[in-house]
Amino acid sequence: MSEDQLTYASAGVDIEAGNEAVRRIKAMVETTRQPEQLDGLGGFAGLMALPGGLAEPVLVSCTDGVGTKILVAIAMDRHATVGIDLVAMNVNDLLCTGGRPLFVLDYVATGRLEPGKIEQIVAGVVAGCRQSNCALIGGETAELPGMYADGHYDLAATAVGVVDKASIWAxxxxxxxxxxxxxxxxxxxxxxxxxxxxxxxxxxxxxxxxxxxxxxxxxxxxxxxxxxxxxxxxxxxxxxxxxxxxxxxxxxxxxxxxxxxxxxxxxxxxxxxxxxxxxxxxxxxxxxxxxxxxxxxxxxxxxxxxxxxxxxxxxxxxxxxxxxxxxxxxxxxxxxxxxxxxxxxxxxxxxxxxxxx
Amino acid sequence: MSEDQLTYASAGVDIEAGNEAVRRIKAMVETTRQPEQLDGLGGFAGLMALPGGLAEPVLVSCTDGVGTKILVAIAMDRHATVGIDLVAMNVNDLLCTGGRPLFVLDYVATGRLEPGKIEQIVAGVVAGCRQSNCALIGGETAELPGMYADGHYDLAATAVGVVDKASIWAxxxxxxxxxxxxxxxxxxxxxxxxxxxxxxxxxxxxxxxxxxxxxxxxxxxxxxxxxxxxxxxxxxxxxxxxxxxxxxxxxxxxxxxxxxxxxxxxxxxxxxxxxxxxxxxxxxxxxxxxxxxxxxxxxxxxxxxxxxxxxxxxxxxxxxxxxxxxxxxxxxxxxxxxxxxxxxxxxxxxxxxxxxx
Structure with missing residues (x-):
């Protein structure tokens, strides 16, 4: 390939940095594993069996971000706890239904992917999931050149849980x-x-x-x-x-x-x-x-x-x-x-x- | 309250613009309603009963964004279809398991909340959910001053579905x-x-x-x-x-x-x-x-x-x-x-x- 040919990397998307970030977080994410999780059954989605013992299972779901608390983390260059906040904002909403958290999925977006920073952020998400006794079952780390200011990022997550219909804290x-x-x-x-x-x-x-x-x-x-x-x-x-x-x-x-x-x-x-x-x-x-x-x-x-x-x-x-x-x-x-x-x-x-x- | 006192609005967060955005999208979101959705049982989370007839229900979940396609929407000032993309990126992943989509939750973040633009974006999310026969069961619209460039925004979503364990397209x-x-x-x-x-x-x-x-x-x-x-x-x-x-x-x-x-x-x-x-x-x-x-x-x-x-x-x-x-x-x-x-x-x-x- 000639040097002046366009590649995805030359357009600002560093696949290798993405792969490096994935390698760094894989073992951490593994520590959130729950017994109901299923492996090897599909490469495109997280899979989790429904816990037994529920007469009429109702799925409970919430989505939220961390807001401008992230600007404090960026200003201090300390990124290891905003992931806890991210899980907390979702799980604390979910708990109000009387439901039990099952799993979380996270979205991390940044202009330029720095694997070390992603590792810190996801370490927080993992810590939050462990405190919540739920699995970090999926996620997306997006490198979006031109969408975020230098060094900036945003976080969003979804938590899903389950409650028996008769036990909902209505x-x-x-x-x-x-x-x-x-x-x-x-x-x-x-x-x-x-x-x-x-x-x-x-x-x-x-x-x-x-x-x-x-x-x-x-x-x-x-x-x-x-x-x-x-x-x-x-x-x-x-x-x-x-x-x-x-x-x-x-x-x-x-x-x-x-x-x-x-x-x-x-x-x-x-x-x-x-x-x-x-x-x-x-x-x-x-x-x-x-x-x-x-x-x-x-x-x-x-x-x-x-x-x-x-x-x-x-x-x-x-x-x-x-x-x-x-x-x-x-x-x-x-x-x-x-x-x-x-x-x-x-x-x-x-x-x-x-x-x- | 004296005029020089600090308020949330003076810090760049316009609660009224947020409420206006919510009013605009409410009726649209209602069109994605599914029979399994439960109402009036909790104000902090979306609730959906599991569809019947599944021997061993397995929950399927995916999370993704739209990437820098959003920059094209911003450059053209046309925001009514990126929400379709957002749902599509998640639902198309989910489908690969053989699962049926049940619901989607969306996250829209921007520096300054413009209700008309939010309405366009969510109209796309609603259209995507309707094409996917699933409910837009929850979402977050975040106004984050200082985190996004003027006129910029980002989108993320999660889709959750269900599949019978014996029918997974493994x-x-x-x-x-x-x-x-x-x-x-x-x-x-x-x-x-x-x-x-x-x-x-x-x-x-x-x-x-x-x-x-x-x-x-x-x-x-x-x-x-x-x-x-x-x-x-x-x-x-x-x-x-x-x-x-x-x-x-x-x-x-x-x-x-x-x-x-x-x-x-x-x-x-x-x-x-x-x-x-x-x-x-x-x-x-x-x-x-x-x-x-x-x-x-x-x-x-x-x-x-x-x-x-x-x-x-x-x-x-x-x-x-x-x-x-x-x-x-x-x-x-x-x-x-x-x-x-x-x-x-x-x-x-x-x-x-x-x-x-």
């Missing part, structure tokens, strides 16, 4: 009088990073750098921002093992914060009364609040220290709390479900917390 | 003597666009513009490049309805072209002998070849007019061809499976076609 199960338990978050998780970065880092607001120490955190601003999203599967595995409907429903506190997410877990006739006084506010959120972000903006953007809400049969609160704590998950009683006030129409009422009494 | 079913049928592609589908764009559009090679007429195509270069990927579900639905193992296995001709994909559908002791003489070469591929891309580079990058190969029981070739044609899918006999030559080790042997005899 919002319709939640009743007035149910107790609301909050599961502690590990920090900001993966929501609100455009606002968090602007508040902390922009010259006209916090004017911090990622290397500055973050007061009350024992680490830097960048480290606090990169703290991986907590994956609630260990606690939820214990909750799924409880008899009957001890947990009526659950709300992952994702985009939309404590304002928009709780109502996704109960009917339109109900309201969640939440008192955040007992919730420890993550240092990074205190710093954001101090820069001058209003309380309501914090509540509707961030998890404010509570990554997941459980709506619990009032007779079984101790049992549910014990199950969470037994799985190493801090839990606090935050309030109760009440009938919605028709005059105000409030779907959520929040008081206390955020260091504001 | 590569191990393929035998020497099996006949190879090729299903016509609609054009380049969604692979090799970095090379295609460089070959046709760069000043030092083809020096064409997207608006130039493409010889032999009846349209412009841009229109030929944007031609949606063919979705093979209609043909495969007919093939799945055949008794027994008429089709042993199938190979989607995706990234890696006719060199790397066929061997994914048979064992290491076999070789596919393929004669492309009978294959109509798409005009856009002829133009790329004329610019001076070597034959081997074409074969390992593009589908070369054949989007899918079927490996067929030699006794049942007519039956399989008739099933494809009945579904409107052009099909051609391209060769046969033979024992692999231990001296050369060739997994594929290709002659003819590409206008090169």
């Amino acid at each position: 919002p319709s199960r939640t009743q007035a009088g149910d107790v609301i338990l909050g599961l502690a978050s590990s920090g900001l998780h993966s929501n609100g990073y455009s606002l968090a970065r602007k508040a902390l880092l922009s010259p006209e607001h916090g004017a911090m750098t990622l290397d500055d120490p973050l007061p009350g955190s024992g680490g830097s601003v960048g480290e606090a921002l990169l703290e991986p999203t907590r994956i609630y599967e260990p606690a939820f595995a214990a909750l799924r093992a409880l008899e009957g409907a001890a947990v009526r429903s659950a709300a992952h506190i994702t985009g939309g914060g404590l304002i928009e997410n709780p109502p996704r877990a109960y009917g339109e006739q109900l309201c969640a009364e939440i008192d955040l006084s007992a919730v420890e506010v993550p240092a990074v959120l205190r710093a954001i609040a101090e820069v001058g972000v209003a309380r309501n903006e914090l509540l509707k953007t961030f998890n404010c220290g509570v990554g997941m809400l459980l709506f619990v049969d009032p007779e079984r609160v101790d049992e549910v709390s014990t199950a969470c704590e037994g799985a190493g998950q801090p839990v606090a009683r935050l309030g109760q479900v009440v009938a919605r006030d028709s005059a105000s129409g409030d779907a959520v009422r929040i008081r206390g917390g955020l260091g504001q009494g | 590569p191990s079913r393929t035998q020497a003597g099996d006949v190879i049928l090729g299903l016509a592609s609609s054009g380049l589908h969604s692979n090799g666009y970095s090379l295609a764009r460089k070959a046709l559009l760069s000043p030092e090679h083809g020096a064409m513009t997207l608006d130039d007429p493409l010889p032999g195509s009846g349209g412009s270069v841009g229109e030929a490049l944007l031609e949606p990927t063919r979705i093979y579900e209609p043909a495969f639905a007919a093939l799945r309805a055949l008794e027994g193992a008429a089709v042993r296995s199938a190979a989607h001709i995706t990234g890696g072209g006719l060199i790397e994909n066929p061997p994914r559908a048979y064992g290491e002791q076999l070789c596919a002998e393929i004669d492309l003489s009978a294959v109509e070469v798409p005009a856009v591929l002829r133009a790329i070849a004329e610019v001076g891309v070597a034959r081997n580079e074409l074969l390992k990058t593009f589908n070369c007019g054949v989007g899918m190969l079927l490996f067929v029981d030699p006794e049942r070739v007519d039956e399989v061809s008739t099933a494809c044609e009945g579904a409107g899918q052009p099909v051609a006999r391209l060769g046969q499976v033979v024992a692999r030559d231990s001296a050369s080790g060739d997994a594929v042997r290709i002659r003819g076609g590409l206008g090169q005899g």
Whole structure:
């Protein structure tokens, strides 16, 4: 072939870099293997048998990305944890149905494929899958010259799980009088990073750098921002093992914060009364609040220290709390479900917390 | 709230634009509804009952993007078909297992959310799901300021389907003597666009513009490049309805072209002998070849007019061809499976076609 002939490599797509990336991640991915996975039966798709023992299996599926938390990873050149965030954002949604995660598929796209960076990213995805007891069954690593700025990448993933139809944690199960338990978050998780970065880092607001120490955190601003999203599967595995409907429903506190997410877990006739006084506010959120972000903006953007809400049969609160704590998950009683006030129409009422009494 | 207080909107995230985009796509997505979908049972995940009648259901899953074909859509400001490509790249992989597509989840990420553009993109995803007889059961539209160049976006999707374990089109079913049928592609589908764009559009090679007429195509270069990927579900639905193992296995001709994909559908002791003489070469591929891309580079990058190969029981070739044609899918006999030559080790042997005899 003459030297001036066009090849895929000359067009900016490095097949060898792709193959090298695949070699690096193969052994890691193998550690997520689940007994239901099938091998050697097809080269174009992931295959997994349905777990037995389900009367009416219902498939549960979610898709999400990590958002601009990736820009923090890029600025710090630390890529080993955004994959945990990626799995967490999907699995924590999935768990709210009462379902068990089965497998995850990931999509990594970048302008120029650097095998070492891909290896770091996928190591995080693998760690997230292991925390979620699910298989990383498929994925795509795409080298897309001209689509991403130099050194930039994006991540997306899908999680699929299964639940028995009669056991779905449907919002319709939640009743007035149910107790609301909050599961502690590990920090900001993966929501609100455009606002968090602007508040902390922009010259006209916090004017911090990622290397500055973050007061009350024992680490830097960048480290606090990169703290991986907590994956609630260990606690939820214990909750799924409880008899009957001890947990009526659950709300992952994702985009939309404590304002928009709780109502996704109960009917339109109900309201969640939440008192955040007992919730420890993550240092990074205190710093954001101090820069001058209003309380309501914090509540509707961030998890404010509570990554997941459980709506619990009032007779079984101790049992549910014990199950969470037994799985190493801090839990606090935050309030109760009440009938919605028709005059105000409030779907959520929040008081206390955020260091504001 | 004072005007200088920080809000999520001031950080570049426009919640209202997001809500507007959701309103625009809701009715479209509804048209992909499948009878197994469950509603009102959970607000955090898509829920779908498993279809009945499967002895040992196995879940089949794939994830993929559209690659730099998106840059053509952006340059032409035509976004209504890349969603078809997105579904096609996933569903065509899934079909190779013998599985039936159940649902798709999509991820759309952009720097600044333009509801009208999102609506066009999702209209394509919906069209692809309808062609695939599957539900668009979930998705994420992410506004990520600072991560994408102005006007740019990326797409990823996951498709999930189901197959009965005994009916999987496993590569191990393929035998020497099996006949190879090729299903016509609609054009380049969604692979090799970095090379295609460089070959046709760069000043030092083809020096064409997207608006130039493409010889032999009846349209412009841009229109030929944007031609949606063919979705093979209609043909495969007919093939799945055949008794027994008429089709042993199938190979989607995706990234890696006719060199790397066929061997994914048979064992290491076999070789596919393929004669492309009978294959109509798409005009856009002829133009790329004329610019001076070597034959081997074409074969390992593009589908070369054949989007899918079927490996067929030699006794049942007519039956399989008739099933494809009945579904409107052009099909051609391209060769046969033979024992692999231990001296050369060739997994594929290709002659003819590409206008090169």
